[in-house]
Structure formats: structure tokens, C-alpha cells
Amino acid sequence: xxxxxxxxxxxxxxxxxxxxxxxxxxxxxxxxxxxxxxxxxxxxxxxxxxxxxxxxxxxxxxxxxxxxxxxxxxxxxxxxxxxxxxxxxxxxxxxxxxxxxxxxxxxxxxxxxxxxxxxxxxxxxxxxxxxxxxxxxxxxxxxxxxxxxxxxxxxxxxxxxxxxxxxxx
Amino acid sequence: xxxxxxxxxxxxxxxxxxxxxxxxxxxxxxxxxxxxxxxxxxxxxxxxxxxxxxxxxxxxxxxxxxxxxxxxxxxxxxxxxxxxxxxxxxxxxxxxxxxxxxxxxxxxxxxxxxxxxxxxxxxxxxxxxxxxxxxxxxxxxxxxxxxxxxxxxxxxxxxxxxxxxxxxxxxxxxxxxxxxxxxxxxxxxxxxxxxxxxxxxxxxxxxxxxxxxxxxxxxxxxxxxxxxxxxxxxxxxxxxxxxxxxxxxxxxxxxxxxxxxxxxxxxxxxxxxxxxxxxxxxxxxxxxxxxxxxxxxxxxxxxxxxxxxxxxxxxxxxxxxxxxxxxxxxxxxxxxxxxxxxxxxxxxxxxxxxxxxxxxxxxxxxxxxxxxxxxxxxxxxxxxxxxxxxxxxxxxxxxxxxxxxxxxxxxxxxxxxxxxxxxxxxxxxxxxxxxxxxxxxxxxxxxxxxxxxxxxx
Numbered sequence: 001x002x003x004x005x006x007x008x009x010x011x012x013x014x015x016x017x018x019x020x021x022x023x024x025x026x027x028x029x030x031x032x033x034x035x036x037x038x039x040x041x042x043x044x045x046x047x048x049x050x051x052x053x054x055x056x057x058x059x060x061x062x063x064x065x066x067x068x069x070x071x072x073x074x075x076x077x078x079x080x081x082x083x084x085x086x087x088x089x090x091x092x093x094x095x096x097x098x099x100x101x102x103x104x105x106x107x108x109x110x111x112x113x114x115x116x117x118x119x120x121x122x123x124x125x126x127x128x129x130x131x132x133x134x135x136x137x138x139x140x141x142x143x144x145x146x147x148x149x150x151x152x153x154x155x156x157x158x159x160x161x162x163x164x165x166x167x168x169x
Numbered sequence: 170x171x172x173x174x175x176x177x178x179x180x181x182x183x184x185x186x187x188x189x190x191x192x193x194x195x196x197x198x199x200x201x202x203x204x205x206x207x208x209x210x211x212x213x214x215x216x217x218x219x220x221x222x223x224x225x226x227x228x229x230x231x232x233x234x235x236x237x238x239x240x241x242x243x244x245x246x247x248x249x250x251x252x253x254x255x256x257x258x259x260x261x262x263x264x265x266x267x268x269x270x271x272x273x274x275x276x277x278x279x280x281x282x283x284x285x286x287x288x289x290x291x292x293x294x295x296x297x298x299x300x301x302x303x304x305x306x307x308x309x310x311x312x313x314x315x316x317x318x319x320x321x322x323x324x325x326x327x328x329x330x331x332x333x334x335x336x337x338x339x340x341x342x343x344x345x346x347x348x349x350x351x352x353x354x355x356x357x358x359x360x361x362x363x364x365x366x367x368x369x370x371x372x373x374x375x376x377x378x379x380x381x382x383x384x385x386x387x388x389x390x391x392x393x394x395x396x397x398x399x400x401x402x403x404x405x406x407x408x409x410x411x412x413x414x415x416x417x418x419x420x421x422x423x424x425x426x427x428x429x430x431x432x433x434x435x436x437x438x439x440x441x442x443x444x445x446x447x448x449x450x451x452x453x454x455x456x457x458x459x460x461x462x463x464x465x466x467x468x469x470x471x472x473x474x475x476x477x478x479x480x481x482x483x484x485x486x487x488x489x490x491x492x493x494x495x496x497x498x499x500x501x502x503x504x505x506x507x508x509x510x511x512x513x514x515x516x517x518x519x520x521x522x523x524x525x526x527x528x529x530x531x532x533x534x535x536x537x538x539x540x541x542x543x544x545x546x547x548x549x550x551x552x553x554x555x556x557x558x559x560x561x562x563x564x565x566x567x568x569x570x571x572x573x574x575x576x577x578x579x580x581x582x583x584x585x586x587x588x589x590x591x592x593x594x595x596x597x598x599x600x601x602x603x604x605x606x607x608x609x610x611x612x613x614x615x616x617x618x619x620x621x622x623x624x625x626x
Contacts, residue, residue: 039541041365045269049365053528056365056516058541060532065405069398073543079394080554081546123372123553159511160369162553163546 001108001139003146008110008137009095011146016090016114019167024071028064032138032149037061039153039169048154058155059166070166081163087119088167098134107136107149118168129168131156174203176620183616184566185609187577192570192609196559199374205507211622212487212615213238215332216441217341219489219501220244220254223325224361224520225271230288233271235513236503237331242317243267244327247289248275252322254329255290255314266314270366290314324353325360336441344590345443348483351476352491354469355458356519362499363516363531369540370511371549373556375504378512379611381548382482382490383446385434386572386603389426391551395543399424421495421533422452422480430600434480435584436573437592438610442486445592446607447584448494448600450480457496457530460523472587486614491517495544496534508556514538570612573604 011030018027031037039058040048049055061067074082091114098109116129136150153169182204184193198204218237221244225233232245234257241257243266257265259279266279266286276293278285283296292312295301319330321338326349328338335341342349353359371378381387389396403424423429428451437445453459456478466474480494492498496516503511516534518527537544573596582595596604 041367043364043366044271052531053524054363056363056367056531057535058367058539060535065402069401069543072401073394073398076394076397078397079547080391081550082394123557125372158367160367160540162369162371162540162549164541165546 001106003097003108003137003139005095005097007146008097008108008135011137011148012092012095012110012112012135015148016092020088020090022085022167024074028067028071030148031064031067032147033064034062035064035067035148036136036150036152037067037166038151039155042158058158058164059153067166074165074167082165084121086168087121089117091115091117092133101136104136104150107138108146110135110137114169116168120162127161129155129157129164131169133169174207174623176623179207179616179619179623183612185613185616187574187606187609190574192574192606192612193566193568194570194608194612195565196567197565199376199556200507200559202507205374205504207619207622208504208615209238212618213504214240215330215622216335216487216618217319217328217330217338218487219326219485220329221327222360222362223252223322223327224359226252228273230275231271231273232267232277232288234267234269235501237317237329238504240331241265242329243314244329245288245290247287249289251289252320252327253288253290254317254320254327256317258315259284260292260312260314261295284312286314290316324349326353341441342443342485343439343441344437344592345439345445345483345485347588347590348443348445348481348491349485351473351481352483352493352497352517354473355461355465355477356521357464357468358520360517361520363518363527366513366515367539367541368511368513369545369549370505370509371552372509373549373552374507375502375510376611376615377552377555378490378500378502378510378548379484379487380569380608381552382484382492383436383444383607384603384605385446385448385600386605387548387551389430391547392423392544394547395537396423396426398543399426420455421536422450422455423495423537424455425452428452432600433597434600434602434604435582435595435597436604436607437581437585437590438594438607439592440614442484442611442614444484444486444607444610446480446482446604447476448480450478450494453478457522457526457533458519460526461519476588484611486611492538495537496530498534498538512540570605570608573598573602573606576602576604577606577609 038060041056041058042048052060073079094113096111101109111134119126132154134152137146138149182195182198220235221233226246229248234243243257244254257267261284264281266277285294287293290313317329318333434448482492484490488502490500499517500514536542577596
């Protein structure tokens with residue numbers, strides 16, 4: 001499968017904007033049903049965990065259902081951490097195409113950097129989460145659009161102030 | 170309140186008339202910086218604190234760093250294999266010598282002027298000492314890393330105290346030790362921390378976390394959104410397997426909240442502020458430990474095995490909690506300010522558990538315990554709501570220590586007899602009782618330590 005830099009960059013920008021505008025259905029629609037969503041924890045100052053089946057992750061889902069659970073909680077109005085919802089502003093940059101990954105041969109591998117500014121309206125405080133993301137992108141057979149088959153997030157500043165949800169990275 | 174508090178001021182923070190049917194904590198305990206200062210000096214820096222597990226330091230020259238109150242400390246295994254605990258502060262100008270959470274190496278140099286220490290804490294080199302023109306007074310001094318006043322272990326859990334004026338560790342832990350046994354004995358070779366520690370902060374007092382661990386009352390109201398997600402998963406699982414929802418395998422002990430709500434909850438309090446909350450968990454098969462149950466029963470007997478399958482949240486006052494409900498968490502409480510707390514959390518597992526059980530343990534843990542998961546963010550956000558709300562300065566007393574007061578009994582009960590322990594108080598009741606007398610034990614020890622410290626001054 002092939003995709004050019006402009007096309008993958010547009011998809012990453014689209015995902016960022018959907019999260020900032022809290023368009024959860026639009027965001028979920030970007031993901032394949034069996035999409036892996038993984039944010040490792042860190043096991044030392046220099047090394048994130050590398051095996052989600054044997055080591056701890058911050059977040060690990062092997063399918064979109066896990067992301068749908070997140071959205072259900074966000075929308076429930078019954079999570080004090082999510083009500084009122086924090087506002088976010090995603091900045092995605094350094095987008096680059098990576099060589100094919102034999103472990104995910106059907107996906108185009110894209111790396112990028114993120115800064116996400118998160119504003120808590122209650123405390124009037126803000127925080128920046130930053131790190132790097134690797135997206136594995138597939139192509140929708142029906143309409144040719146790119147979709148997310150895999151997302152791995154390396155959160156650089158991993159001491160979490162109170163909470164982090166899927167819209168904070 | 171004034172900047173320095175007398176024992177009489179401290180007495181006014183706790184209204185302990187449990188015998189007459191009342192107990193309360195003054196809101197200044199959560200919002201007064203002067204109270205926080207005393208807590209640091211007379212609790213955290215004056216009694217036993219959990220500092221790590223022996224299994225984190227398997228090899229000679231391994232070290233880990235942590236804090237006791239405000240003091241940075243390092244726990245090391247020396248070249249001969251002996252463990253020690255020292256202040257992580259160079260004797261020259263105070264710079265921290267160890268700058269990572271953990272590591273290994275025979276010698277450690279201060280990054281500033283290069284004084285070098287071995288893993289027994291001995292100062293083995295002072296840079297350019299001979300050319301230093303040092304006076305006799307300096308030569309007569311000891312330059313080693315300062316040892317903490319007391320350092321001991323129980324079943325592989327390491328504790329240290331900056332004050333020598335403490336009871337021996339086993340006496341301090343008392344019958345709360347059984348809560349440790351129920352964790353450590355789960356694996357034939359003990360327990361281990363799964364790689365990947367997670368730390369988080371919240372902007373509220375440390376005692377909200379202290380209490381929340383044994384607060385059964387909050388679960389349904391605070392975690393409604395999480396329970397909703399679990400119910401959805403349960404139906405989805407049922408639909409995919411074609412079985413009825415009730416017959417679907419539980420992915421979490423909380424997935425069948427109806428069964429949970431029909432179970433019992435109880436609490437024990439012990440001397441020195443330790444508490445153990447328990448629940449007879451009906452969703453045993455949802456526990457990662459379940460596949461190991463036959464082996465465990467054979468090794469520790471059916472009664473202890475049953476207690477290992479129970480929900481159990483253990484607080485070892487003041488700074489460590491082991492929560493076993495959805496998966497198992499070891500969490501260290503580090504107060505930073507009266508309104509700010511740092512938590513360091515690990516997923517705990519029996520050594521050598523089956524691969525599928527380990528996966529289940531990880532997924533349950535991430536779901537429930539992570540600050541990036543479904544439950545902890547609602548807890549910490551609730552603590553922050555309390556801290557901000559406690560700024561209502563014309564209100565003095567909490568009303569959060571009254572549930573269970575007509576039920577609580579001095580001494581033990583049938584459950585403590587099963588465990589062979591003698592708690593100071595015990596309660597047992599339905600899930601909805603939401604006992605709050607369990608916190609009385611925390612605050613009695615809290616007040617005693619503060620008053621003792623202030624009186625000694």
C-alpha cells in the first residue's frame with residue numbers, strides 16, 4: 001500500500017482537529033475496527049515498556065471497542081474527571097513517512113510529534129502533554145480514504161497531573 | 170490557625186467520641202499548611218515508611234531512590250549483598266548523589282565536586298583530598314552517606330524511619346502483617362512489580378487518598394461512568410458468544426455490579442493507623458489469580474486462599490497502600506504540600522503467573538488503576554473537588570466519619586478469627602453500608618503522632 005506525505009499529514013491534522021472539536025463520532029470513524037491503540041508506560045528514565053502482554057502500558061486496546069468505551073464515558077456526564085470536559089489544542093508536526101514495518105505489512109507507517117495543550121476550566125490551570133506518535137494507516141477499500149489501523153503514543157512527560165484521556169494526546 | 174500548633178490546637182482537629190456515637194475531622198486537617206508541616210516532621214519523618222521491595226534489588230550494587238517525607242533516600246544492596254538505606258544527599262554540599270529511580274553500580278560520585286561513595290554508603294574518595302588543606306576538624310569527621318535511623322523488612326517489604334524513636338517494625342505493623350502475607354504468599358516464589366511504573370499528581374491533600382482506599386461508600390457514585398462501560402462490555406460479550414448476559418464471563422470483578430452489591434464488605438483497624446478493608450468477592454473467576462487457585466489452596470490452605478480471592482485494600486500508615494480488587498496495585502503516597510500529592514503506582518503480580526493471567530491482570534489494572542484509565546481520574550478529580558470545596562472557611566467539620574458507627578465493634582469478629590488476627594475495631598455489613606469508622610483508626614494514629622511530636626519539641 002502507498003500514500004504520500006501530503007495525504008498522511010492531512011489525516012493526522014484531521015484527527016487532531018476532530019479531538020479538539022470533540023467530534024467523537026468523526027474521530028472513531030477514522031479507526032479500523034481492529035485498530036490497536038497503545039501508549040506504553042516507562043520502565044526507566046530512558047526506556048518505555050515494549051511488550052504490552054508482559055509489561056504495563058498507560059493505555060492498551062487491541063480494537064476500536066476500547067476507544068468507544070472512552071467516548072461512552074466522556075459522554076455519560078457521570079465522570080467527574082470528564083465533566084466539564086477539559087479543552088484541548090493539538091499541534092502535530094515533524095510528520096514523516098517511515099519504511100514499511102514487516103510486523104504490520106499492510107499499513108503505511110507515519111511518525112509525528114505532538115504538543116497537546118490541555119485546559120481545565122474548573123481550576124483554570126493548563127498543562128502540556130508532549131511526545132511522539134507512530135500511526136499505521138490502511139486504506140478503506142470502499143472509498144479509498146486512509147484509516148488508522150494502529151496508533152502508538154510515546155508520552156514524553158509521563159507524570160500525569162490528575163488525569164489523561166484519549167483526547168489529551 | 171497559627172503557624173505553630175500546640176497539642177491543644179491539635180486536639181481540636183479530631184472530635185473522637187466514637188463511644189458516644191460521633192467522630193469527625195476538622196477541615197483544617199486538610200487545608201492548613203501548619204498542619205501539613207507538622208505531618209511532615211512528626212508523621213512521615215518520624216515513623217516507619219515503606220521504601221521498596223527487596224525484589225526490586227535482586228543483585229549486588231542495585232539501588233533505588235525514593236523519599237521519606239521530604240527527604241530523598243536511596244536503598245542499596247552493597248557488594249556483599251547486604252541492604253542499606255541512606256539519605257540521598259552528598260555530605261559535602263547536599264547534592265543528590267543518585268539521580269535515577271533505580272540502577273546498578275559499585276561506586277557513585279556526586280555530580281558536583283565528585284565525592285564518591287560505595288554501595289555500603291561509605292565515602293571512598295574526596296576529590297583532591299590531599300591537596301585540600303583540610304583542618305583536623307574535617308579529618309575527624311565521618312563523610313559517609315547518612316544512614317536512616319531504622320531500616321528493616323517484613324516478607325520482602327522494606328521500611329525505613331528517620332527517627333530511632335519507633336517500635337520495632339513487626340510491632341509497628343502488628344496484625345496488619347496478615348494483609349501483607351495475603352499478598353506475598355500468592356506466588357510460590359512471592360511477588361514482583363511488573364515493569365512500567367506510573368506516577369501522577371493531584372491538587373489535594375494526601376489524606377483524601379489515604380481514606381479513599383478503604384472508602385467502600387464512594388465506589389458506585391464516583392465510578393458510575395466506569396460501571397456503565399463495564400455493563401456495556403458485559404452485554405457485548407454476551408451478544409458475541411450467544412450466551413445470556415448473566416452467563417457471560419466477567420472481564421472484571423465489577424462487571425456484574427449487581428453481584429458485587431449483594432456481597433459483604435468489612436473493615437479492620439489496627440494500632441499505628443493501619444487498616445484493611447475487605448469484601449467477599451463473588452466474581453472469583455474474573456480474578457487473574459483464579460487459574461492459580463488450586464496450587465494456592467494446596468500451599469496456604471483453603472481459608473487463606475479464600476481471603477486472597479477477596480477484595481482487599483490494605484493501608485500501611487502513612488505512605489503505602491496495596492489494593493487488590495481489579496488486578497493489584499501497590500501505591501506510594503508522597504505528600505508535596507497541603508494541597509498537592511504525588512503518587513507512584515505499580516502493578517503487582519505473583520512471580521511466574523501464567524501468561525494469560527498476566528495479560529488479564531495488566532488490562533484490568535490499566536482500565537481501573539491508571540491515571541489514564543477509567544476509575545482513578547474520577548477519584549483524584551473528586552479529591553480536588555474536596556480540596557476546593559474545603560476552602561469554604563466558615564465550615565469546620567466534615568460529616569464523613571459516621572457511617573457504620575452503630576455497627577462497629579471493639580476487637581475482632583468471625584472474619585478476624587479466620588485470619589488469626591486481633592484488630593482494634595472491626596465492622597462487617599452489606600455492600601451499601603459504606604463503613605466510615607475505618608478512617609477512625611487512621612486519624613487516631615495521626616493525632617497521636619502529631620501530639621507526641623509537638624510535646625517533644
